[in-house]
Amino acid sequence: MQTQTKSGCLWQKKTFQHYDINTAPMKREEMALVCRVFSAASSCGCSFPRKFQLRFFCNKVAISNPLLSKLLQIPNSQIKTTLDSEDPLLLNNSSFSWDILLTSSPQKAQSVLEWRLDKMLKENKTSRDYSDLISLCGKIRNIPLAMLVFSSMERRGIKPNSSVFNSLIYTCLCSGDVVTSISLFETMMSSEDYKPNSETYDFFIAGFSSLGNVDAMHTWYSAKKAAGFPANVQTYKSLISGCVKSKDFDGADKYYEEMMSIGIIPSITILESVLEGLCKRGSLGQVKEFMEFLLDAGWKINENMAEKLVKFYCEPGKVDEMEELLATLLKYNQDPQVLLQVHCGIIRIYALSDRLDDVEYSVGRMGKQGLSFKCPDDVEKVICSYFRCEEYDRLELFLDHIKSSYKLTRSNYDFLIAGYRRAGLSEKVELVIKDMKLAGIL
Numbered sequence: 001m002q003t004q005t006k007s008g009c010l011w012q013k014k015t016f017q018h019y020d021i022n023t024a025p026m027k028r029e030e031m032a033l034v035c036r037v038f039s040a041a042s043s044c045g046c047s048f049p050r051k052f053q054l055r056f057f058c059n060k061v062a063i064s065n066p067l068l069s070k071l072l073q074i075p076n077s078q079i080k081t082t083l084d085s086e087d088p089l090l091l092n093n094s095s096f097s098w099d100i101l102l103t104s105s106p107q108k109a110q111s112v113l114e115w116r117l118d119k120m121l122k123e124n125k126t127s128r129d130y131s132d133l134i135s136l137c138g139k140i141r142n143i144p145l146a147m148l149v150f151s152s153m154e155r156r157g158i159k160p161n162s163s164v165f166n167s168l169i170y171t172c173l174c175s176g177d178v179v180t181s182i183s184l185f186e187t188m189m190s191s192e193d194y195k196p197n198s199e200t201y202d203f204f205i206a207g208f209s210s211l212g213n214v215d216a217m218h219t220w221y222s223a224k225k226a227a228g229f230p231a232n233v234q235t236y237k238s239l240i241s242g243c244v245k246s247k248d249f250d251g252a253d254k255y256y257e258e259m260m261s262i263g264i265i266p267s268i269t270i271l272e273s274v275l276e277g278l279c280k281r282g283s284l285g286q287v288k289e290f291m292e293f294l295l296d297a298g299w300k301i302n303e304n305m306a307e308k309l310v311k312f313y314c315e316p317g318k319v320d321e322m323e324e325l326l327a328t329l330l331k332y333n334q335d336p337q338v339l340l341q342v343h344c345g346i347i348r349i350y351a352l353s354d355r356l357d358d359v360e361y362s363v364g365r366m367g368k369q370g371l372s373f374k375c376p377d378d379v380e381k382v383i384c385s386y387f388r389c390e391e392y393d394r395l396e397l398f399l400d401h402i403k404s405s406y407k408l409t410r411s412n413y414d415f416l417i418a419g420y421r422r423a424g425l426s427e428k429v430e431l432v433i434k435d436m437k438l439a440g441i442l
Contacts, residue, residue, distance in 0.1 A: 071112065120152075127153065143175050166197070173207030188200065201223060205238045208220060212242075214248060217239065239255045240256055272304050291328070309325065309342070313349075314349055326339070350385075354388055363402070383416060410441050
């Protein structure tokens with residue numbers, strides 16, 4: 001890294017084993033379709049309780065949809081009565097995030113889905129509506145509820161189609177229930193009305209990719225091609241991700257090159273996986289080359305990619321390469337939050353090496369770009385560096401510099417108190433405690 005001039009004034013200038021997917025299943029006795037499905041689920045130990053009790057663990061979530069905000073705050077026992085009194089269209093509003101609800105409280109999500117099923121049974125809904133509802137069951141890994149939706153649809157006289165079965169397969173794979181998912185596939189193979197389609201194979205490829213069974217993932221990809229369905233961006237997303245997770249980097253390279261050769265534009269998720277694979281290989285040259293390719297092609301680096309890059313450079317302490325990365329990202333006008341991660345990564349390396357001049361220069365540079373610390377751990381690494389160097393006056397200047405843009409946390413204050421006590425600076429300890437009281441922390 002080129003030497004940078006610092007001012008004396010700190011801040012002024014400065015398993016599916018043994019199963020052959022290509023073999024047609026044997027003809028079964030004719031029986032009600034729903035019985036087949038329930039039988040398959042039961043054989044895997046699935047039960048169908050009416051009530052499911054899961055603990056609500058999310059206390060604070062940034063919500064823009066008033067109905068979603070209300071559902072997260074009220075007890076589960078009031079979910080259905082609340083929904084009865086609200087405009088049902090709010091559930092279909094674009095600001096209603098099912099992912100937030102499903103992630104925050106599967107129990108409440110289930111209550112909402114049960115309420116929605118009750119409403120659907122009173123209306124003339126299509127198989128697509130039931131398919132969507134089953135997919136939501138997959139997100140909370142609730143096979144019994146998905147089966148209940150399926151059987152309710154059957155009782156309404158609505159014939160299932162491939163989309164409905166795909167949603168059931170998705171739910172089973174999300175829950176790790178491979179046996180039931182294959183039983184459903186066999187049912188599709190033996191039918192005339194809901195044969196497996198491209199999406200069916202993609203669900204299996206994605207499912208086994210997530211489960212870490214790359215051999216099965218490869219097999220289902222071969223089966224998709226044998227069935228006459230071409231690969232798409234979703235297919236390659238699962239294949240590349242699965243290979244990277246299993247450290248099959250040659251496989252990831254093969255699928256990426258295959259995808260590019262047939263003209264499929266990669267998604268940002270695929271590019272994240274490719275970058276992750278290059279980082280895991282520890283190849284500085286390949287990472288740099290890939291980044292140059294993305295930036296020259298007009299891609300924006302997202303926060304997930306920035307996190308991977310910062311970790312890649314920080315672990316071996318490659319600060320010169322981080323400085324070069326920052327300059328490149330600035331040149332290509334990347335997102336401020338991406339730049340912030342790189343700034344903080346650089347500061348972290350300097351702080352761990354006790355290079356206080358470089359720390360202070362980098363903090364000042366970050367501030368001039370309108371950015372400030374967000375992670376308490378980064379601030380603590382800087383604080384510890386000052387204590388190791390016994391630069392207490394410079395520490396005070398640092399804290400004074402960042403106070404307008406960063407609010408110290410309880411953990412930050414604890415670090416300061418511990419450091420000043422080890423240094424025998426009791427007056428400093430008292431001042432920190434006083435500041436904590438003023439900040440409402442004590």
